[in-house]
Amino acid sequence: xxxxxxxxxxxxxxxxxxxxxxxxxxxxxxxxxxxxxxxxxxxxxxxxxxxxxxxxxxxxxxxxxxxxxxxxxxxxxxxxxxxxxxxxxxxxxxxxxxxxxxxxxxxxxxxxxxxxxxxxxxxxxxxxxxxxxxxxxxxxxxxxxxxxxxxxxxxxxxxxxxxxxxxxxxxxxxxxxxxxxxxxxxxxxxxxxxxxxxxxxxxxxxxxxxxxxxxxxxxxxxxxxxxxxxxxxxxxxxxxxxxxxxxxxxxxxxxxxxxxxxxxxxxxxxxxxxxxxxxxxxxxxxxxxxxxxxxxxxxxxxxxxxxxxxxxxxxxxxxxxxxxxxxxxxxxxxxxxxxxxxxxxxxxxxxxxxxxxxxxxxxxxxxxxxxxxxxxxxxxxxxxx
Amino acid sequence: xxxxxxxxxxxxxxxxxxxxxxxxxxxxxxxxxxxxxxxxxxx
Numbered sequence: 001x002x003x004x005x006x007x008x009x010x011x012x013x014x015x016x017x018x019x020x021x022x023x024x025x026x027x028x029x030x031x032x033x034x035x036x037x038x039x040x041x042x043x044x045x046x047x048x049x050x051x052x053x054x055x056x057x058x059x060x061x062x063x064x065x066x067x068x069x070x071x072x073x074x075x076x077x078x079x080x081x082x083x084x085x086x087x088x089x090x091x092x093x094x095x096x097x098x099x100x101x102x103x104x105x106x107x108x109x110x111x112x113x114x115x116x117x118x119x120x121x122x123x124x125x126x127x128x129x130x131x132x133x134x135x136x137x138x139x140x141x142x143x144x145x146x147x148x149x150x151x152x153x154x155x156x157x158x159x160x161x162x163x164x165x166x167x168x169x170x171x172x173x174x175x176x177x178x179x180x181x182x183x184x185x186x187x188x189x190x191x192x193x194x195x196x197x198x199x200x201x202x203x204x205x206x207x208x209x210x211x212x213x214x215x216x217x218x219x220x221x222x223x224x225x226x227x228x229x230x231x232x233x234x235x236x237x238x239x240x241x242x243x244x245x246x247x248x249x250x251x252x253x254x255x256x257x258x259x260x261x262x263x264x265x266x267x268x269x270x271x272x273x274x275x276x277x278x279x280x281x282x283x284x285x286x287x288x289x290x291x292x293x294x295x296x297x298x299x300x301x302x303x304x305x306x307x308x309x310x311x312x313x314x315x316x317x318x319x320x321x322x323x324x325x326x327x328x329x330x331x332x333x334x335x336x337x338x339x340x341x342x343x344x345x346x347x348x349x350x351x352x353x354x355x356x357x358x359x360x361x362x363x364x365x366x367x368x369x370x371x372x373x374x375x376x377x378x379x380x381x382x383x384x385x
Numbered sequence: 386x387x388x389x390x391x392x393x394x395x396x397x398x399x400x401x402x403x404x405x406x407x408x409x410x411x412x413x414x415x416x417x418x419x420x421x422x423x424x425x426x427x428x
Contacts, residue, residue: 130426
């Protein structure tokens with residue numbers, strides 16, 4: 001099949017899946033991040049591949065697409081550029097090439113009494129307080145070099161999805177990000193521990209922050225919807241959920257859900273959708289998620305029992321579920337049996353993907369990935385559409 | 386300004402860095418510092 005035909009077929013399957021309609025086959029999505037570097041025949045380390053060598057990264061991404069032919073990709077090689085850390089120092093990502101691991105240091109770079117300052121003048125706060133805390137002294141030369149590195153990445157960021165679409169018929173997954181600011185407060189400013197304490201001891205700070213940030217974040221989402229051609233993307237937005245992993249249902253309702261409730265109203269208005277990469281669990285928040293209208297959200301899950309979640313959320317498209325424990329350690333027959341069980345058990349409104357980001361070499365063997373992908377692409381659920 | 390001088394962490398210091406960027410038009414340099422650079426350093 002030519003790239004154009006494949007692109008059209010993939011877009012149609014995704015659109016029908018989102019609306020919970022039966023399809024001729026299941027849409028497959030690669031959740032491979034650094035695993036594709038370690039799987040490559042180029043035999044390069046994670047730190048070499050994420051060193052701003054975009055020609056190398058393009059080869060790795062092409063190899064992944066050509067070998068496995070997934071319908072969509074969460075990552076096109078744009079994540080984890082460690083060149084900035086070499087130039088500026090002080091970055092939070094630490095790469096261990098022996099294990100292929102990228103660890104994040106949980107720093108506290110904003111103090112508890114600085115919420116208002118951060119909210120009222122983000123630019124000034126980051127420049128005057130955040131950067132010196134994180135990097136110490138920087139020279140003009142370091143800033144210039146970081147900017148030049150940033151400019152080098154731009155062409156790859158725009159070209160790789162275009163190459164994937166034009167040469168391989170891979171649709172672009174999303175147009176923009178739907179990310180309320182509280183995620184940054186958690187992962188970049190206050191850190192896991194201090195943020196957790198803030199939720200219990202300083203909830204008024206979070207209330208004030210969320211009240212100020214929600215309209216701003218929604219305004220950014222509206223701007224994306226107003227300025228992009230929705231037919232060029234599978235979903236309007238991508239949203240990475242992590243902060244909810246330290247929240248209970250009450251906290252989720254208070255600080256995370258208001259933005260998403262309003263966002264889904266906006267998506268309904270614009271006939272668009274959001275692809276949510278939900279780390280940890282979604283189940284504790286199923287009551288709220290069940291309010292999302294059909295066709296507006298894909299929920300890519302990690303630790304949830306996928307069949308239980310299907311029952312709790314019959315109108316939400318769910319992605320994921322294929323255990324990396326099997327892909328990495330079982331034989332191919334066990335993998336294809338599990339893929340069949342997932343597709344048959346989930347029914348319409350299911351996107352086949354892995355149950356966590358593929359990161360380490362032991363997350364999957366090439367043999368199992370190939371066998372599973374071959375099975376899924378050729379399997380006709382319930383005899384096809 | 387020497388390229389090996391330290392930048393200043395004040396609003397004026399940010400402007401000095403923008404003014405020091407001779408490889409981009411002023412408007413682009415301003416956007417690159419205020420948006421792109423602040424985005425990469427907070428990741």
